[in-house]
Amino acid sequence: MMNEMGKETEGFTSKIKLRKSKKSQKKAVKSLQSPQEQELLSQSLEDNENKFRSIYKDCSDVVIRSFYIGGKDNAILIYIEGLSNTQEVDDSVLSPLMESSGEGNDQVKSLINKKIPVTSVKEVKTVAECISEISSGNPVIVADNQKTGLAVGLAQYEKRSIDEPQAETVVRGPREGFVEALSVNNSMLRRRIRSPKLKLKSMKAGKYTETKIVIAYLEGVADPTLIEEITNRVSKIDVDGIMDSGVLEEFIEDDPYSPFPQFLETERPDVVTANLLEGRAAILVDGSPFSIIAPITIYSLLQASEDYYSRFLIGTAIRWLRYVFLLVSLLLPSLYVAILTFHQEMIPTTLMITVAAAREQIPFPALVEVLMMEIAFEALREAGIRLPKQVGSAVSIVGALIIGEAAVSAGIVSAPMVIVVAITGVASFTIPRYSASITFRMLRFPMIFLAGTLGLLGVMLGIILIIVHLASLRSFGVPYLSPMAPMKFNEIKDVLVRAPWWKMNTRPHFTGEYNKSRQADNQRPQPSNGGDE
Amino acid sequence: MRCIIRKKTVKRMAEFLMCVIMPLILSGCWDRIEVNDLAIVVATGLDKTEEGEIELSVQIVNPKSMGSKSEGGQGGGKQNTVEKTTGKTIFDARSKLQEKVSRKLFWGHNHIIFIGKKLAEEGIRKHLDFFSRHPFTRLRASVFMTNEKPDELLKIEPDLERSSAEVAKDLAMLKVGLSVTAKDLLDMLSGEKRGAALPMIQIEREPPNTEGLKIYGAAIFNNGKMTDQLDDKEVRGLLWIRDEIDTASVTINPEEGEELISFHIFDATSKLIPSIENGNWKIKIEIVSEDDIVENETKLDMMNPKIIEKLKEQLEKQIVERVKLALEIVQKEMKVDVLGFEEAFHRHYPDEWRKANWEEVFPEIEVEVVSEVKIRRPGRSTAPQGVPENEVIGN
Amino acid sequence: MIEKGRISTGQMVILLYPTVIATAILLVPGITGKFAGNDMWLSPIWASLAGCITILIMAQLHNRFPRQTIIQYSEEIIGKIPGKLIGFIILFFFFHSNGLVLREYGEFVVGNFLPTTPLVVVIGSMIFVSGLAVRGGIEVMARSAQVFVPIVLFLFILIVILLIPDLEPANLLPFFEKGLIPSLKGAIVPTTWFLQLFAITFILPVLKKKEGGMKWGMITVFLIMVTLVLSNLFTMLLFGKLTPTFTYPIMEAARYISIADFIQHLESIVMAIWVSGTFIKISVFYYVIAVGTAQLLNLQDYRPIVFPIGGLLAVMGLWTAPNLQQIQHFLITTMPFYAVIVQIILPLLLLIAAVIFKKNTKKIN
Known part of the structure; x- marks a missing residue:
């Protein structure tokens, strides 16, 4: 803990240095700190106390407690209510200090060693350091006639217990997900990768929030230039605050105008672990249970963690199912419009007659009908997320069953259309990442328009536009469509199929180039089957 | 500075949208046609009148008659409509036919071509061109010769199937007799092959009060003209x-x-x-x-x-x-x-x-x-x- | 160098293949059928020789000027003004060809699928889409090609497989009814398509590895030849003597597919997927024009001139010929000579000049 804290401040100061060199743009950060915060702690306790009192004016949650060390030396203890373990502060800090026999003017060092039975105790020299420790929940002791204070690592605050991730459920596989507390998330990663090669590089962003950001990577596996690039991009951020990894994402992605996610967001430590092992880096943000992983390709967005835990044949089949339904969710409504209003000869005659009969009474053109239904569906989906859980189910029942049924029987929409919209909706939910599925869902609206104007040609032009965009997209230097384009034959083992684990001997092309070999060759199980006796 | 860039990009994007999306929406949909506005032709009959004009008859599906049950009672009426006109060429006749039919005639689902005897005897070659040139006709359409009036065949209401077109199509698929598609016929007529054979089809009225179609024999064409029957x-x-x-x-x-x-x-x-x-x-x-x-x-x-x-x-x-x-x-x-x-x-x-x-x-x-x-x-x-x-x- | 991207030799093949195939597969069976009759499947084999010659000349020139395109080294070989003139002729040729390709594409789509849609919309939308790809650079085009070409190939193989029940092997007989002459005559027009591999001069300088450019160029020729032979063969086996009577025999074949009475009339899907191949072709030509113009005018970047060139291309596409008949006539009569002069004789003269004057690039970077 101590080690980590030290690193944090180190990172923070180096960031300031960097920013100073980065010209006028970064002035804002400096001006936020009042001049008194820059100062060193003074010799006189009274000065210090006054300083802290003025800094923490009107902060009702900050407690400044005066006491005597060994009954004679004046001292104050500063902490924030609810961020520190007060029980522990009483038992291991206040009581030993107050009850100490008082062997003269102990220096801080000896105080730490002799009196405070807490693992992580640290000297602080400046007011700014004190503030940062206090904000993290570590009580700070400042004593009279001492140039340095003591930060005691007794931070403890309320956090959500580890839960099953809501957005990424699996049938088979670990069920724990990240929580909002960064230290817990770090510990979950550390539990999975015990090697000291797992680096959790700490940074801060946000003028007011001073949000902790951890860049996790495996030393020797991840390309150092990648880590350097991520560090650079993160350190350039100068904003009021980072509320979630989603905010961070927008500041460090490659193409800010693209509708496609350029990070893989996940709540699952096992997914992060797997990606770290493939040479990628994960960014964890304090206060957000979603970590983001970079660099990624479009295929990473379509892989669920369960693919790797179930049998590889099943995993491959499921993967293909997902690819097919990805296309369905993007294209089905536009294909329906294109074929129904432009290429009627393509539909088999009997089906054509059935559809014609169903549409006979419908007052709207097919294009309008599709748009209406798709927008209604999106509204239902959005309402389902926003509404309280108890109401949500009611909405889905009313929406899906009653509105659909009523619309068909009233002759406002045709039954085939309802089927198309329903399949499209279901299809989009097979994409394991929410950010990817919502992208494809939204892209289908322009596609419907194109289909309504130019038929299948329009659909194709739309597809070409999307592909050209995807081909020009890069996530931290990795082409978004690789390994299909540019083609890497031996990488396809994890795209077109889910190769058995004992076949995946090399890391993926772009991220794993730094350290190619992943495991020993020839690990296929070769059981020796004896006779039947 | 960043602000200026952003303004510029926003303006650019707006321009982009104006240039690309608006024409698409405004100019509308040139070739779009709703299914409700289509008259789906499933079978075509060709013959010649006494005056030497082409007589075109079509069987059009009436989707209203097959409305789903939930719509209750809106259906009914005949399942198919047969329309007939004459014209100088097939397409001329089609244009005249369009004057009578409220929906756009659509040949994309035409599976059957019935050729009347008079036309067959005077030569079919020149009339087949339409079926290989018009963008929406099918080369796989089955072609039959008939001694009766083609529109009579189209008007048949068979017992098992929805229309006479379907009966003819299924008979052709069963390959009980000759089965000739428009492409086969073109192939037989073109080049050095002079002979062609087409299956004959006729109305079957056995047992009484039922209607159906029957393939019987074949017509032999020499140089595009029907000469004999088998x-x-x-x-x-x-x-x-x-x-x-x-x-x-x-x-x-x-x-x-x-x-x-x-x-x-x-x-x-x-x-x-x-x-x-x-x-x-x-x-x-x-x-x-x-x-x-x-x-x-x-x-x-x-x-x-x-x-x-x-x-x-x-x-x-x-x-x-x-x-x-x-x-x-x-x-x-x-x-x-x-x-x-x-x-x-x-x-x-x-x-x-x-x-x-x-x-x-x-x-x-x-x-x-x-x-x-x-x-x-x-x-x-x-x-x-x-x-x-x-x-x-x-x- | 204007282009900063680098592509692999495999990407070069996948970029050049549709550059030739996209329109060839539509028009070549009909045109060769007219001249070669039964032996039309042989014609692409003769025609592919022209492709080999082009690749050979371009590779030789490339060896002398490794990081330059023909626009640049023609200036070095024969001096500034004549060099620029040659560059202009070549660019104009590409400009004209791309106009023709756009028109062929437009005529095909409008004539078969969207009869009342204005040609300018069909051509314009394609130019817009390719313009975006060209702005993305050679890497983006190559990656897009890697996505689309497998789909186009899959489609081609699918058509072939679905048509197998309808094929009639006897249509091939008799072989060489009138000797080899008809098949040679039929080879003249496809030659112009093989000559389009001339565009390789703009791709060779951006290859990651300097070696192997020629080898893979030849492989491209071979692949194209095989595809054309197959498509000619299959249309012949399906339609026999009817083949030359159709404008687009392959499309007619797709139209003829019917499996189990349910999968039928696939031509619209075939058209849509074919459009993706045409997109690559138009983009490659477009790219050549944009980069070539930038080099001719000594510009720093070609991106700003992409869309202005696109506007000119649209006009070229619309004005190049009054109708499809004129285009076909042009392709059969004028184009072979035109193409041979610009794409074989000009570079050959340049090569000879370079050999005589012993011109090489000054420094290899």
């Missing part, structure tokens, strides 16, 4: 030669008695092997077929190899006879090559073929028919059923 039996022979037999049944009378044995032919192929020796044009028709026994009225034991051998010989003879019957009529009497002989000679003897006058050569070609039958399985029973064991022959 009856059903002769057509079967023709199919054998043209290698178009799909499944067939052959019945023989093995013991000169009342009892018969029926065979189901499930695989038959025929080959034309041309040869020219000393100026003698010869062709050998090799027919190989595989048969199952499906019905046995006799008391013969179907498991006896000797009996099977005998049956095989009789079967082969039967097939050869069928083929000879068709040959006699087509080659000697009609003198129209619908058999594919010319193509065979052209392919194997291009030089001789070019020098010869095919119309003179064709009737003189010496034809040898060789049939090979393989009796594969006796069916589910071995010995004849319902016959006491001691009466079974060859047991």
Whole structure:
């Protein structure tokens, strides 16, 4: 803990240095700190106390407690209510200090060693350091006639217990997900990768929030230039605050105008672990249970963690199912419009007659009908997320069953259309990442328009536009469509199929180039089957 | 500075949207047509009037009649509508037809073309062009000849199927008689092949008060004009030669008695092997077929190899006879090559073929028919059923 | 160098293949069928020789000027003004060809699928889409090609497989009815398509590895030849003597597919997927024009001139010929000479000049 804290401040100061060199743009950060915060702690306790009192004016949650060390030396203890373990502060800090026999003017060092039975105790020299420790929940002791204070690592605050991730459920596989507390998330990663090669590089962003950001990577596996690039991009951020990894994402992605996610967001430590092992880096943000992983390709967005835990044949089949339904969710409504209003000869005659009969009474053109239904569906989906859980189910029942049924029987929409919209909706939910599925869902609206104007040609032009965009997209230097384009034959083992684990001997092309070999060759199980006796 | 850039990009994006999206929406949808506005043509009839004009009749599906049940009672009415006009060309007639039909005539689902007798006799070649040029017609449409008025056929309301078009389509698919698509017909009429054959179709009114269609025989075209007709039996022979037999049944009378044995032919192929020796044009028709026994009225034991051998010989003879019957009529009497002989000679003897006058050569070609039958399985029973064991022959 | 991207030799093949195939597969069976009759499947084999010659000349020139395109080294070989003139002729040729390709594409789509849609919309939308790809650079085009070409190939193989029940092998006979002459005659027009591999001069300088450019160029020729032979063969086996009577025999074949009475009339899907191949072709030509113009005018970047060139291309596409008949006539009569002069004779003269004057690039970077 101590080690980590030290690193944090180190990172923070180096960031300031960097920013100073980065010209006028970064002035804002400096001006936020009042001049008194820059100062060193003074010799006189009274000065210090006054300083802290003025800094923490009107902060009702900050407690400044005066006491005597060994009954004679004046001292104050500063902490924030609810961020520190007060029980522990009483038992291991206040009581030993107050009850100490008082062997003269102990220096801080000896105080730490002799009196405070807490693992992580640290000297602080400046007011700014004190503030940062206090904000993290570590009580700070400042004593009279001492140039340095003591930060005691007794931070403890309320956090959500580890839960099953809501957005990424699996049938088979670990069920724990990240929580909002960064230290817990770090510990979950550390539990999975015990090697000291797992680096959790700490940074801060946000003028007011001073949000902790951890860049996790495996030393020797991840390309150092990648880590350097991520560090650079993160350190350039100068904003009021980072509320979630989603905010961070927008500041460090490659193409800010693209509708496609350029990070893989996940709540699952096992997914992060797997990606770290493939040479990628994960960014964890304090206060957000979603970590983001970079660099990624479009295929990473379509892989669920369960693919790797179930049998590889099943995993491959499921993967293909997902690819097919990805296309369905993007294209089905536009294909329906294109074929129904432009290429009627393509539909088999009997089906054509059935559809014609169903549409006979419908007052709207097919294009309008599709748009209406798709927008209604999106509204239902959005309402389902926003509404309280108890109401949500009611909405889905009313929406899906009653509105659909009523619309068909009233002759406002045709039954085939309802089927198309329903399949499209279901299809989009097979994409394991929410950010990817919502992208494809939204892209289908322009596609419907194109289909309504130019038929299948329009659909194709739309597809070409999307592909050209995807081909020009890069996530931290990795082409978004690789390994299909540019083609890497031996990488396809994890795209077109889910190769058995004992076949995946090399890391993926772009991220794993730094350290190619992943495991020993020839690990296929070769059981020796004896006779039947 | 960043602010300026952002403003610029926003402005750019707005311009982009204006330029790209707006024309698409504003100019609307040139070729878009709703299904509600289509008149789906499923069958076309062509004939000639006494005045020499093309008579075009179409069968249009009436989707209203098939409304789903939930709409309750809105359906009804006839399932198909037949419309008819005349015009100078097919497309001219179509344009006139459009004046009568409130929806856009759509040929994309036209599976059937009925050709009337008068048109057939005056030549069909020039009228088929429409079906290979118009963007929405199908080359796979089946073509039939009829002696009746094509629009009468279209008006039929069959018992099993929804429309006469569907009956004709299914009959063509079953390959009970000749089955000719528009592409096949174009192929037969084009190039050096002068002869063509089309299946004949007629209205079937048996039993009374029902309506249906029936394929009966074939029409023979010479130079695009109908010249002769073949009856059903002769057509079967023709199919054998043209290698178009799909499944067939052959019945023989093995013991000169009342009892018969029926065979189901499930695989038959025929080959034309041309040869020219000393100026003698010869062709050998090799027919190989595989048969199952499906019905046995006799008391013969179907498991006896000797009996099977005998049956095989009789079967082969039967097939050869069928083929000879068709040959006699087509080659000697009609003198129209619908058999594919010319193509065979052209392919194997291009030089001789070019020098010869095919119309003179064709009737003189010496034809040898060789049939090979393989009796594969006796069916589910071995010995004849319902016959006491001691009466079974060859047991 | 204007282009900063680098592509692999495999990407070069996948970029050049549709550059030739896209329109060839539509028009070549009909045109060769007219001249070669039964032996039309042989014609692409003769025609592919022209492709080999082009690749050979371009590779030789490339060896002398490894990081330059023909626009640049023609100036070095024969001096500034004549060099620029040659560059202009070549660019104009590409400009004209791309106009023709756009028009062929437009005519095909409008004539078969969208009869009342204005040609300018069909051509314009394609130019817009390709313009975006060209702005993305050679890497983006190559990656897009890697996505689309497998789909186009899959489609081609699918058509072939679905048509197998309808094929008639006897349509091939008799072989060489009138000797080899008809098949050679039929080879003249496809030659112009093989000559389009000339565009390789703009791709060779941006290859990651310098070696192997020629080898893979030849492989491209071979692949194209095989594809054209197959497409000619299959249309012949399906339609026999009807083949030359159709404008687009392959499309007619797709139209003829019917499996189980349910999968039928696939031509619209075929058209849509074919459009993706055409997109690559138009983009490659477009790219050549944009980069070439930038080099001719000594510009720093070609991106700003992409869309202005696109506007000119649209006009070229619309004005190049009054109708499809004129285009076909042009392709059969004028184009072979035109293409041979610009794409073989000009570079050959340059090569000879370079050999005589012993010109090489000054420094290899």
